[in-house]
Amino acid sequence: MVKEIFTFLVGGKAGEGVKKAGSVAADVLAGMGRNVFQMDDYMSLIRGGHNFSVVSSAPRKIYSHYMKADLVVCFDKRSYDNHSDQVAEGGILVYNSDDKDGMNGMGVPLTSEAKKYPVRNLMFGVGAVAILCAALGYDKKYTDDLIAQQYPKGTEDNQAYASTIYDHVFPEIGGKFKLEEGDTVRRIVFGNQAIALGAIAGGLSVYYAYPMTPASSLLHYLAAQAEKFGLAVIHPENEIAVMNMAVGSSFTGAKTMVGTSGGGFALMVEGFSLAGITEAPVLCVLSARPGPATGVPTYTEQADLNFALSAGHGEFLRIVASPGTLEEAFYLTAQMLDLVWKFQTSGILLTEKHLSESSTTIELQPDNIISAGGVEFQGNGYKRYLDTEDGVSPLLFPPSHEVIKWNSYEHDDLGITTEDPYWISRMHDKRNKKIDALKKYMKSINTVNVYRGEHPSNVITYGSTTMSVIEALKYGQINPTVVQPVYLNPFPVWEFEEFKDQTNIVVEQSSTGQFADLLREKAGIRIKEVIKRYDGRPFDPMELSKKIKEGL
Amino acid sequence: MDDLGTNAENTWCPGCGNFGILNAFKKAVLKLEEKGIQRENIVISAGIGCSAKIFDYINLSGIYGLHGRDIASVQGIKFANPDLKCVTFSGDGNAMGEGLAHMLFAAKRNADITIIMHHNSVYALTTGQVTPITNKGWKGPSTPRGSVEEPLNPLTLLLEAGATFLARGYTAKIDHLTDLIEQAIEHEGFSFIDVLQPCVSWNNTYKLYNELTYVLEDEPKTHDEALKLSRRIDKLPIGVFWRDEKPPFHDALYGSLNPSINSLSREKRLEMITNLLKF
Numbered sequence: 001m002v003k004e005i006f007t008f009l010v011g012g013k014a015g016e017g018v019k020k021a022g023s024v025a026a027d028v029l030a031g032m033g034r035n036v037f038q039m040d041d042y043m044s045l046i047r048g049g050h051n052f053s054v055v056s057s058a059p060r061k062i063y064s065h066y067m068k069a070d071l072v073v074c075f076d077k078r079s080y081d082n083h084s085d086q087v088a089e090g091g092i093l094v095y096n097s098d099d100k101d102g103m104n105g106m107g108v109p110l111t112s113e114a115k116k117y118p119v120r121n122l123m124f125g126v127g128a129v130a131i132l133c134a135a136l137g138y139d140k141k142y143t144d145d146l147i148a149q150q151y152p153k154g155t156e157d158n159q160a161y162a163s164t165i166y167d168h169v170f171p172e173i174g175g176k177f178k179l180e181e182g183d184t185v186r187r188i189v190f191g192n193q194a195i196a197l198g199a200i201a202g203g204l205s206v207y208y209a210y211p212m213t214p215a216s217s218l219l220h221y222l223a224a225q226a227e228k229f230g231l232a233v234i235h236p237e238n239e240i241a242v243m244n245m246a247v248g249s250s251f252t253g254a255k256t257m258v259g260t261s262g263g264g265f266a267l268m269v270e271g272f273s274l275a276g277i278t279e280a281p282v283l284c285v286l287s288a289r290p291g292p293a294t295g296v297p298t299y300t301e302q303a304d305l306n307f308a309l310s311a312g313h314g315e316f317l318r319i320v321a322s323p324g325t326l327e328e329a330f331y332l333t334a335q336m337l338d339l340v341w342k343f344q345t346s347g348i349l350l351t352e353k354h355l356s357e358s359s360t361t362i363e364l365q366p367d368n369i370i371s372a373g374g375v376e377f378q379g380n381g382y383k384r385y386l387d388t389e390d391g392v393s394p395l396l397f398p399p400s401h402e403v404i405k406w407n408s409y410e411h412d413d414l415g416i417t418t419e420d421p422y423w424i425s426r427m428h429d430k431r432n433k434k435i436d437a438l439k440k441y442m443k444s445i446n447t448v449n450v451y452r453g454e455h456p457s458n459v460i461t462y463g464s465t466t467m468s469v470i471e472a473l474k475y476g477q478i479n480p481t482v483v484q485p486v487y488l489n490p491f492p493v494w495e496f497e498e499f500k501d502q503t504n505i506v507v508e509q510s511s512t513g514q515f516a517d518l519l520r521e522k523a524g525i526r527i528k529e530v531i532k533r534y535d536g537r538p539f540d541p542m543e544l545s546k547k548i549k550e551g552l
Numbered sequence: 553m554d555d556l557g558t559n560a561e562n563t564w565c566p567g568c569g570n571f572g573i574l575n576a577f578k579k580a581v582l583k584l585e586e587k588g589i590q591r592e593n594i595v596i597s598a599g600i601g602c603s604a605k606i607f608d609y610i611n612l613s614g615i616y617g618l619h620g621r622d623i624a625s626v627q628g629i630k631f632a633n634p635d636l637k638c639v640t641f642s643g644d645g646n647a648m649g650e651g652l653a654h655m656l657f658a659a660k661r662n663a664d665i666t667i668i669m670h671h672n673s674v675y676a677l678t679t680g681q682v683t684p685i686t687n688k689g690w691k692g693p694s695t696p697r698g699s700v701e702e703p704l705n706p707l708t709l710l711l712e713a714g715a716t717f718l719a720r721g722y723t724a725k726i727d728h729l730t731d732l733i734e735q736a737i738e739h740e741g742f743s744f745i746d747v748l749q750p751c752v753s754w755n756n757t758y759k760l761y762n763e764l765t766y767v768l769e770d771e772p773k774t775h776d777e778a779l780k781l782s783r784r785i786d787k788l789p790i791g792v793f794w795r796d797e798k799p800p801f802h803d804a805l806y807g808s809l810n811p812s813i814n815s816l817s818r819e820k821r822l823e824m825i826t827n828l829l830k831f
Contacts, residue, residue, distance in 0.1 A: 187829050201825050203818070205811040206632050229824065232631055232802070232811040236624070237657040244621040244654075248597075248628020251615055252812040256632070274618050274625075364829060366822040397812070398629075398636055399592040404613040408600075416560045417608050417616065 004058050005475075006034075006179050007066045010128045011052035011083050012075025014045055017125020021073075022053025023359070024129045024150045026188055028136070029057040030361050033182030037467075038359040039065040039538065044213070044297040050078045059182040062360070063325065064471035067540040070177060071135050073128040075099075075110060092173050094131050096124075108168050117157040126151060130162035130169075137175030140166060186361035191464075192218040194330040194362065195259075195285055195349065200225065201369040202334025205254040206232045208242040213297045214353035215259040215287040239264040243271030247280040251406055253397035255337055255372050259285035262304045263294065269311045275346035276316030278406040279385070279393065279431070281374065283340050285333070285349045287356040290536045299536030300353035302463055302509040305518065308348045309489050315428065317435050319347035320489040324449060324466030326360050332486065334369045335445070341374040342441070343434050344392060350488065352509070354538040355464035377402075384415040387426065391433030439490050447492035453479035457503035457552050460525070462488065462515060468539035469507050469548075476545025480505075480552060488518070496523035505551045506530045507544070556581060556591070560608040569749035572723030573641070573670060574606055579726070580733035581612075584637075587738075594637045594737070597626035599646035602677045602751075603670035606641050620650025627654075627663045633812040634802045637737050639666040645675045648684035648704055659713035659742045664800035666736045666743045669706065672751040680754040692754075706746050707782035707793060711775065716796040717743035718778070720789065722765050723750065724758065728790065735792065741800045748788065764788040771795070 008025045012018045019040050026036045034057040043049040054065040068088040074080040074095040080103055087093045087105075097107030108131070114123045126147060133143040143166055144159050151158045189197075196218055199207075209219040219235065226233040232254075236242055242258050249256040260268065265286050275282045286308055290301035308320050319339050323329035333349055340347040377394035382402035386393045393413075396404050405415030412423045451470065457480045461469045466484045473479060483499055485492060496519075504527050508515040511534040519525040529551040533539050556578045564570050581591055596614035598604035599622040607616040617625040617640075626640040647655050647669045658665060674692070675681040681692040682699040685706060689698040707718055717739040721729035729747065736743035748765065750757040768791030772778040778794040802809075816824075 185831065187831065189829075197825055197828075201821055203815065203821070205815050206628075208628075226806070229821065230809055230811070230814055230816055232806055232809065234631060234805070236627075237653050240621065241624040241627075241654055241657070244617065244624035245628030245631065247617075248615060248625035248630075249632035249811075251595075251625075251629055252633040252636070254632035254812040254815070256628075270618060271621060274621070278615065364825075366825045366829075369822065371818045398595050398613045398633070399590070400613065401592055402613075403611055405607075405616065406614070407607075407616040408618050409616060411616075415616075416558060417605075 003070065003177065003179065005056060005062070005066060006177060007054060007056040007069040007088065008071045008132055009052060009054045009069035009083060009086065010073045011050065011079030012124055013048050014042065014051050015047045015122070016075050017122045018051045018075070019053050021125035021128040022055050024146070025055045025132050026359060027150070028132065028146065029055065030186055030188055032179060033185050034059055034179065035062045035182060035186065035361045036188065037062045037065050039354070040357060041537070042298050050082060052079065052083065059180050062471065063467040064538070064541050066542060068542060071132060073131050075124045092135060092176060094169060106169065106172055108165060110165070113161060113164050117161060119154060123158065123161050126158045126162050127165040130165040134166050134170045135173045135176050136179065186363055188359050189326060189362045190217065190359040191326050191329055191351065191355040191357060192287070193221050194326045195333045195351070196221045196225065198330040198333030198369065199257050199337060200229050200231070201366050202337040203255045203372040204231060204257055204337065206249045206256040207258070208234050208236060208245050208256070209259045210235060210239045210242055210264055212261045212264045214289055214356040215261050215285060217357065218259045218285060239267035240271065243268035243282070244274065246282045247271060247275050247278060250280045250282055251397070253395070255341070257283045257285065257337065259287070261287050261289050262291045262307065265304070265307070265311065272346050273312035273314055273316070274408050276312055276314060276318070277408055277410070279344040280346065280406065281340040281344050282346050283337050283349060284346065285351065288350070288352045290534070296536045298353070300464070300509060300538050301534060301536060302352055302465065302515065303511070303534070305350070305488070305510065305514045308350045311348070312346070316431055317343060317345045317438065318489055319343070319345065319438065320350055321347070321487045322350040322463040323355065324463065324484045324486065326355065326362055327364065328486065329355060330364050331369060334372070337372040338370045339438070341372045342392070343438050344374065344395070345434065350463065352464045383413040385411060385413040385427065385430065387413060387430045390437035391430045392437065435490060442487060442490065442492060443494065447485065447487040448495040449484040449486060451482040453481045455480040455552065457505065458483050458499050459505050459507060459548060460499070460519060461507040465507055465509055465539065468541060468544055471541040472539065472544035472548060475541045476549055478545065478549055478552065491518065491522040493523045496525060500524055501526055503528050503552070505548060507539070507548070509533050509538070556611050558609055558611045562609055563605060564602060565753050567752040568602070569672065569723035569751065570602060570606060570670060572726055572729065573668065573747055573749065574609055576726045576729035577610065577668070577733055579730040580737065583730065583734050584737060589637060593635065594639065595629055597622040597629070597638070597640035599640070599642045599651060601643035601646050601675065603641055603643035603646065620646050620654065623647065623651045623654035623658055623667060626665050627658055630663060630665050631802050631811070634664070634810055638664070639668065639737060641668050641670065643670050644673060644685050644706070645683040648706060652684070656709065656713045659710050659715040659744070661801040662714065662716055662741045662798050664741055664802065666745070668733065668745050668747060670749045671746050672749045672755055674751050674755040676751045676754050705782060708779055710744055711779055711782060711794060715744055715794065716741035716798050718794040719744070719792045720746040720748065722748045722761055722790050724762065725765070725790065728767060732792070739795065741798055761788065765790050767791055
């Protein structure tokens with residue numbers, strides 16, 4: 001049976017090598033020239049619990065994992081209980097017969113075989129890889145080489161274990177899945193990596209962050225790359241320090257970014273407002289997880305939209321944009337870094353766990369990246385807050401014989417504190433002019449992605465949900481137009497005129513429909529239905545396509 | 553010295569101790585210039601409060617930051633451009649209340665910044681409330697029956713946190729204070745000066761400090777001696793309490809890199825990313 005989409009799901013306890021097995025599976029499938037999408041579902045713990053990794057692949061570009069899997073490998077009974085009903089038609093379920101036998105599917109003694117080796121728990125992942133290799137019809141040589149490459153520690157034990165598991169399953173499932181090969185082998189990148197690379201490409205010099213899921217991997221990746229790219233990557237005492245240090249660094253002309261999730265961003269907003277009045281270019285990556293408060297740390301949600309749009313006290317320009325795909329995350333991060341410098345203000349790259357921590361095959365064109373810039377002052381008589389036609393004052397950085405004063409108080413054009421009514425209103429007007437200038441500029445760039453369809457209706461979505469929507473439409477073979485605003489503030493209303501009174505369905509991951517409200521309020525969009533999911537899990541394309549069909 | 557001032561209207565009360573800090577700082581900058589440290593390489597920051605108003609009165613570049621957060625912002629300047637000498641002016645409410653975590657961590661990481669703490673033991677600009685270092689029993693608008701908390705001791709705290717330059721000065725001893733500021737700015741690593749600063753409106757301590765302060769003859773030689781000295785309350789020694797040599801944070805983390813200057817070119821970045829994405 002040749003299948004277009006092939007999905008592999010592996011589940012077990014944290015520490016058993018679940019995520020690694022998923023990554024290896026993704027590499028195997030990408031190695032066939034196929035496109036892959038990997039989603040890791042893990043709990044906020046280090047050992048135990050239940051984690052799973054699901055990898056879907058297709059010869060074409062694939063935008064989401066599928067929760068119905070062709071090959072399901074369960075390391076324990078809990079995984080079996082969670083996933084035994086997620087086996088696709090014609091699929092195979094392999095379970096650990098040592099944990100509980102007599103279940104539906106194929107039992108394999110993963111534990112008793114692993115006990116023969118010193119580090120047994122981490123070996124389950126190796127077993128899952130062997131099962132995948134057998135099911136895809138790869139021979140032992142391929143499997144051996146793969147294990148050696150992917151598990152450099154204890155390779156021989158791992159190879160011996162893989163061989164035993166392979167022999168167990170091969171007679172029954174060997175070569176069960178014949179997959180069509182794709183056109184080219186592509187690199188697999190995870191979302192926060194795409195953001196990090198986009199930022200570096202765009203000119204990043206300094207990154208500050210305090211660890212917080214799902215933004216931590218952005219910090220980790222940049223910290224690992226810091227030396228190579230000549231970056232300062234700093235983990236200070238808290239998010240308050242993060243944002244205030246970032247303002248300090250941008251004062252020197254260094255392209256500066258910070259990253260966090262909702263709770264950390266809540267601590268940053270005072271400093272975010274500081275960036276507003278000092279006109280400090282600072283980009284914040286806000287990777288959302290379910291809230292309020294601590295919420296659900298390792299899962300996904302789009303409930304921080306309103307928070308991002310209005311973050312920080314006082315009136316100032318906040319640029320908010322949200323990438324719909326991992327490719328877009330790469331280019332958009334650089335573009336946002338450029339915009340915060342062009343308009344000297346704070347910006348938010350709003351994303352979610354589902355984009356930050358999912359991985360996919362990707363083709364990037366670094367040459368298309370925008371480099372962050374800004375106008376630098378030349379001459380004498382510098383005024384930090386010189387009022388100009390578009391409200392954007394020239395920049396100058398220390399050391400300079402000119403005096404450069406950034407001020408958190410309302411100030412005159414020299415940056416000296418003022419309580420003078422003339423200056424208070426003048427500086428408000430100056431900063432507000434930047435909003436108009438930005439809107440004008442936005443009309444010259446792509447602010448809304450429109451995927452034209454033939455069905456006379458539209459699905460409007462944003463952020464990582466865009467990927468779920470695109471895959472759902474492909475799966476369901478339905479083709480309404482998909483409208484995805486990349487920029488959320490200022491909201492590109494001018495792009496929405498044609499859709500206003502058409503049949504519109506909104507898809508978002510929030511319980512109250514914040515995005516739908518934004519569309520109504522900002523663009524006067526008539527909305528027929530809002531499809532919401534807010535259980536921390538991303539949409540499944542099969543389930544979502546059904547809902548969209550019902551809605552149309 | 554006049555060109556180190558600005559045209560901003562000075563709104564401190566007549567007789568305020570802050571004038572002493574302003575004058576001593578300007579004198580220190582001039583003396584540093586004689587030693588080859590140009591004023592454009594000195595940047596300043598300030599938090600919020602009467603102390604922080606000094607930002608508007610000094611004609612140097614910098615960031616007038618948020619309450620307590622100036623200590624973070626000034627580190628951000630230093631980390632992005634380690635060539636700059638970075639000084640921030642914090643009140644004792646600013647540094648020891650809202651900014652305490654930033655200050656302790658700045659000392660812990662030996663950030664190469666100077667904090668000049670205006671020690672008046674009162675929130676003067678908000679009309680006289682108790683600060684984290686005010687003696688127990690202070691009657692202010694937020695503690696009408698007298699504060700019930702013991703004060704923190706900034707010098708002992710910072711000694712424990714790993715500060716590598718600690719000093720105490722007094723606004724009425726301007727030449728002595730000038731010398732301390734000069735040394736603090738020259739020090740490579742975290743430096744802190746606890747400046748006794750009478751507040752003529754809410755806590756006039758001139759008489760008290762004139763009686764209690766004395767200039768230290770010898771600097772403590774051990775950490776224990778410094779701790780002991782910093783705990784002294786019968787008398788208030790002024791001078792350098794502690795100095796140590798440790799690599800500053802930016803140097804320990806990324807050596808000679810200056811992130812604001814040594815940024816890789818666009819071509820180099822794109823080439824490296826293209827290679828990184830290749831198999």
